[in-house]
Amino acid sequence: MPLTKDKKGAIIKKFQKKTDDTGSCDVQIALLTQRINELTEHCKTHAKDRHSRYGLIKMVGQRRRLLNYLAETDRKRYTKILEELDLRK
Numbered sequence: 001m002p003l004t005k006d007k008k009g010a011i012i013k014k015f016q017k018k019t020d021d022t023g024s025c026d027v028q029i030a031l032l033t034q035r036i037n038e039l040t041e042h043c044k045t046h047a048k049d050r051h052s053r054y055g056l057i058k059m060v061g062q063r064r065r066l067l068n069y070l071a072e073t074d075r076k077r078y079t080k081i082l083e084e085l086d087l088r089k
Helices: 005-017 025-045 050-071 075-087
Strands: none
Touching: 005 025, 025 050, 025 075, 050 075
C-alpha cells in the first residue's frame, strides 16, 4: 500500500530543514525508510512476490547511498537521522 498524502506530509514536516524543503537527504531517507518498512511487511506475508522484493532491494540500496553521502558531508545530521529512524550502523 503506498504512502497516503497525510502520512507523507507528516514525515516531510518532521524531517524538513525549512518550510519548502521536500528533497533534502533527511526527507528522502525518512520517506524511503517508511516505504521500506511497509514493503518488508508485504514481503513477509507474500513470500513468492519476487517483483516487490526486487523493488525493496533497490530502495534499500538508494537509502544506503543517501546515508553514505550524508555521513561524508555532515556527520552530525547523519547520526541524528540514524537515531530518529532507529536505523543501525
